[in-house]
Amino acid sequence: MAINAFQRLTLAGAVMAALVGCQTQNDSASAGTSKSNHVAWPAVHSEVEQDPAIEARIDELLSQMTLEEKVGQMIQPEIKQVTPEDIREYHIGSVLNGGGTTPDNNKYASVQDWVDLADSYYYASIDKTDGRTGVPIIWGTDAVHGVGNVVGATLFPHNIALGATHNPDLLEQIGWVTGRELKITGIDWNFSPTVAVSRDERWGRAYEAWSEDPELVGQYAGRMIRGLQGEPKSDDFLNEDHVIATAKHFIGDGGTAKGIDRGETLATEEQLRDIHGAGYFSAIEAGVQVVMASFTSWEGTRMHGHEYLMTDVLKGQMGFDGFIVGDWSGHGFIPGCTALDCPQAVNAGLDIYMAPEPEWKELFASTVKHAEDGTIPMSRIDDAVRRILRVKLRAGLFEAGPPSERGIAGRADLLGAPEHREVARQAVRESLVLLKNSDGLLPLNRDMNVLVTGDGADNIGKQAGGWSVTWQGTGNKNSDFPGATSIYDGIAEVVEAGGGNAELSQNGTFKKKPDVAIVVFGEDPYAEMQGDLTNLMYKGGAEADLNLLKSFKEQGIPVVSLFITGRPLWINRELNASDAFMVVWQPGTEGEGIADVVFRNNDGSINHDAKGRLSFSWPERPDQYRLNRGDKNYNPLFPYGFGLSYADKDTLGDELSEAGLKKADTQEVLELFNRRPLDPWGIEAVGAENDRAVMNSNTMKTSTVTVEAVDRNEQQDARRVVFNGKGAGHVALFADDRQDWSDYVKANSALSFDIKVDKAPSAKTYLRLGCGSYCASDIDMTEGMRERLAGAGWQTVTVDLSCFPDAGENFGLAQPQSEYITQVLRPFTIYTTGELDMSFANVKLMKGRAASAMISCQ
Template structure:
């Protein structure tokens, strides 16, 4: 375990932030002497540390400011407020744009024109045109300000089928190639421009300090040095470089640095939580991407959902106004994040002058009732709750960005040079950049006896659930918000990992057999096993510890089975963060972290196989920008920590010339931590692996929920918002016959220790409509093994009330199988649980459920 040199290229010239942070181009601890433990301590009073004054590459222009003055002078209060309201496209029509003078719209993850997942480029352009024409209408004395449309293209244009999807940021960090980031920005901008859109909610410049955070993969590194090196280059790629012919052409888009500030440093890695550390930590750790991003000319900063020292960032006047705008000199606009203003105490999503007064310039408000926010804000301006000066400052910033971006002269989206061009989306040129990113991002962690690179003319078995699964390899923000519910056909032009291997080997005269479960007809020379994390995005990716699937051993057992047959094993691990995989590494001869490589799986085969002459085709270049844990509880593990004991240190990564001395004897004791957690999350914003949501209709139609909505013969289910975006599920039974919703898994789980330690099954529920027939709550362990509780009266009593928390002692469940004429003692059926949460009825019923968990010591000893 040695630290390879990671700085093959000069990462970072010492800019303004470097002067403060004390960085240089050497691979030492950047910016601070603060350990992770220090950051995890309670936040202290602000020390009002000195923040840098940033000189943006885009200077203020007197002519632009005069133009803004002229516009402001003839805009009504309603027109100004309209510039500050950003609805979601599902909730805003072209007529709304005109009537409410809307300055911008957005599409959320998975949202498409006409709610069509397969919307064509022409559909995107047509909708963009309709908004644009409505916005520039000058009848009745309107100012006619062109609208801008923002989208989350965080690793390529994820919402559009057929787009080029790059490896996620954690993989790009491992390339240590800032110049590549500029290329990726340019490609992403061109594909966005093909839709007619003009604004990207990217780059994410978080510095992820706790790998339990579900957005770790959106960060380039745990260290500010890499983030600072990358942010400015990505901005240049998206927007173009000021002073050149490539500055804000119609092939470029407005960039957004997000999420200001400290989103990667929350307590316990909880998304939207409380950022830890004092103001120096904010500056020296979490500020790096903003310093270089602003220096490069980024025009938008998105406020974070997080809090710091008890104040929500959307309402943090000191940081948004005093630090970002006044001290650092940011003169673009600050946009909110998905009704994040509604989390400010005293605010709702539809009423929040506090956010504007704190320095927010645009409300992102996806609620259908966004017009209420418009009217409330107009009233607050007229009454003086929001001053005329603050109103004009916000609108000035919005207009400044629009003028700089050339939107007043650019014309309708359909008239722009790339609009609607199918040859741009996923072009060979663009995919070549993504292929380069894949090749340079792979990190070789183990290579016993120099197994890699492989000969092309081998007999190869390709197995594992990620082998021929582009959706899994692409991760979150890929066609759908969470990256779920997709098949390979949803990525036309993309290449699965198996397809890339098959092409290389078959063309060289070798043989490839694909088998997800590891079976084969002819014993292979080598088995390539592709496995890892399933797709997830914000909130739904948070985990309790870093153990990889501790209660689901299928991948580990597959690896062991292959090795037991004398087959050399190459593991290709799909992941959005470093995870404790000691068992899997021990059971592998070679182990490669391939992260989430996106649509270009061919890039992996290009690296792990030799060329036709038997020489190295592409060397392993990736080097870790995240420290790899020795134990599952090392979630706070960052370069420079006082007690720094990683399995693989920051900067590690084997090349093919290196001799691997790792061995097969890594400690596997840590698995107990993952298996015996005090609170076993079954559903928390999403089903937690190995659990899935399944619904079963009366016609014996059954399906696992893999998208936002699903309907069968007797019931339907949809993802809905409770406290956060899509953190609950609403289930409606239609009364046509028996229907069941269940959280289940294909592999039996052992709950006996929980029962012995007085545990309870706890879940939150809201009964929207009482049951019209007998309703059962079921704990199931198979077709003829279930333990039922009659829930009819309980649900009836809760109908029409607000959210309630229900707790059921595990010992309250009757003998399993009683309803099937068999008897199975609780101690037996609790060792083979398949469905810990299930509701079924033949009548009508409408409920919404959220967070389902098994909690040790929570039993009350009473069964009702």
């Protein structure tokens, strides 16, 4: 796709000029521009031109609609919080489902369940009784690497991997497949693609970016939009195989200080345009219909309330004529706003409030009020609704009929279809980046005795990453990905077909000494906010994976490392301990694509060469946070564009510096739950009938306990627990293996957690800490919850570990000298037989805090 002269300037010239020295690894290197000294932004010509017939129809509709109907088009509730009757009564124009939210909260909802729910919303929206206008509804979802919320869908490698393919044609194919699989569910709007240019890989969404380089992002964005929406000016555009696309998050989400999600973007306006604007130029040119506002700030102003950037730049100078949607109550972060009252956002240019709160009707009411009293001018209301109607009319929704009657809707046989999976498999093959290949070890012959080990070897959830069945990608089993192949599955198939033997080992042991050990390891799944890091040291310097690699080297077994990751990390030690090292990113559901590259054909010829080339620079040190092509003093371990082919001679060696960040023997603060349970912890609930559930989606339920992910300060950063009083029940953080806390007990530590009690306990309630089914210590929390916590909002509770009574010879927190001390399986448990409604967040262990704890036994 050709780009105009201005884009050539901003995309190519930025690399040589604007990038140089503008974003170094010094976090304080930030410069602002005076708001009175703005720069020129390009006028972008969209290939989707305004149609006079559509504009005339919009005029007619606007003349018929009441104020309430118009405001309804501007409110977007979450499907957990809205019913078809709400849609009808409040004239709701769109809904969304968050990551992991499914019809009836059923993780395994069928394709028909999705379509049926879409139909129910549609019929409610077009109801014309009582003089209603009856505008068809649209449903938006985050299909960021395939339709991640639907079990059985094709999941592609995440964007960082696709960047390594350097193949814009492939991006368009992926967009087409994603659009088709969304249409199968009855959904017509994708909150994708992310067109961020990630400049600091501590950011937990770095893997959603194609590159650190604006030129590549600019090439990709338009092609992905064309794949999703179809080709403008053709019958293909927004037809039954295509969906409405969203370019997000406008603007600067990849450039925040310290890589903190939702933070302040560090950029001059020239850098904002030339670096972070690159994807929007080609996206608008390709006809993108929606732009999503960012949570970030620029020059101290929240993007959801940034009139200059949303209205003057995006809609004015750049000529975007679709609509701007907010992001998960992002308007509520504007000073002076709440999630339920924010005229400032609409006045700044926001067209649709994303309103996932249960109380979204209050936002509807406040917006109507602000329009009636002139706080929001009617001209601004009409402009927002005009844009929404324009997109709906372009998509043909007024004539399309119910979702169930649109093309391939309901065709469960096409979800994860072989031709779709083949596109994903190609993406896996082309994304793999070979960093090390001592003595040409790769590709391997198939007739070998191969040991496959590491926690990622047979773990589809780990290889899929975030936005996979659940929002954070956690809590999934291989059975949650029907039709998918793990990395081990693919290796076993080719090895056995070639006359060799593949043995799967969880811990590195083997029956027969292997010819080669393939170790699959790396980052565990995460998504926004919960994936943010403080430095780039792999797993904070934890050595379990490193020790596994070294164990094979010590036995004289060649080691091939396959590294699962959503960003470049400091892995010098792991590189030194490997004979060959390949970055496989987060490959999605088609793990067999890795074996296509790692192994030769049966006749010994190369099957597929290593083609991936880095679209991000790779750090030489764990403190190289802002390391980008074009920087001054650019000194990566592997530069942008690096990647060995099998014809290349590797000269890396085994003597990379291993002097990383200093790591204490144990952390001063050990986090157990921060927005989500942190490895190795999970959440379980046990009911009165000894019925157990492990939390692997947004909700879980037993006979007496219900647990739900809820928003406190950020999206789903807390858990609400409701005990129904029909018998005993508990909710707990748990691990599969006992964790040794002896060092923390000796260091006078305290357990700390944030808690909100909305309904006081009706029976005895205990805070429990235990090492297994018959090994626990309880502290009675009943009176404290009733008298100090109930109705008091969020409170922080700290408990001296020594206050937990001795629970027997295997568990003696009150006896620090005991040799049987503190083998912990469940560090935080709430147990009761009565009714209780509470929420918790931020569970952690803190050294030296026992004496000052709220509950202290010092």
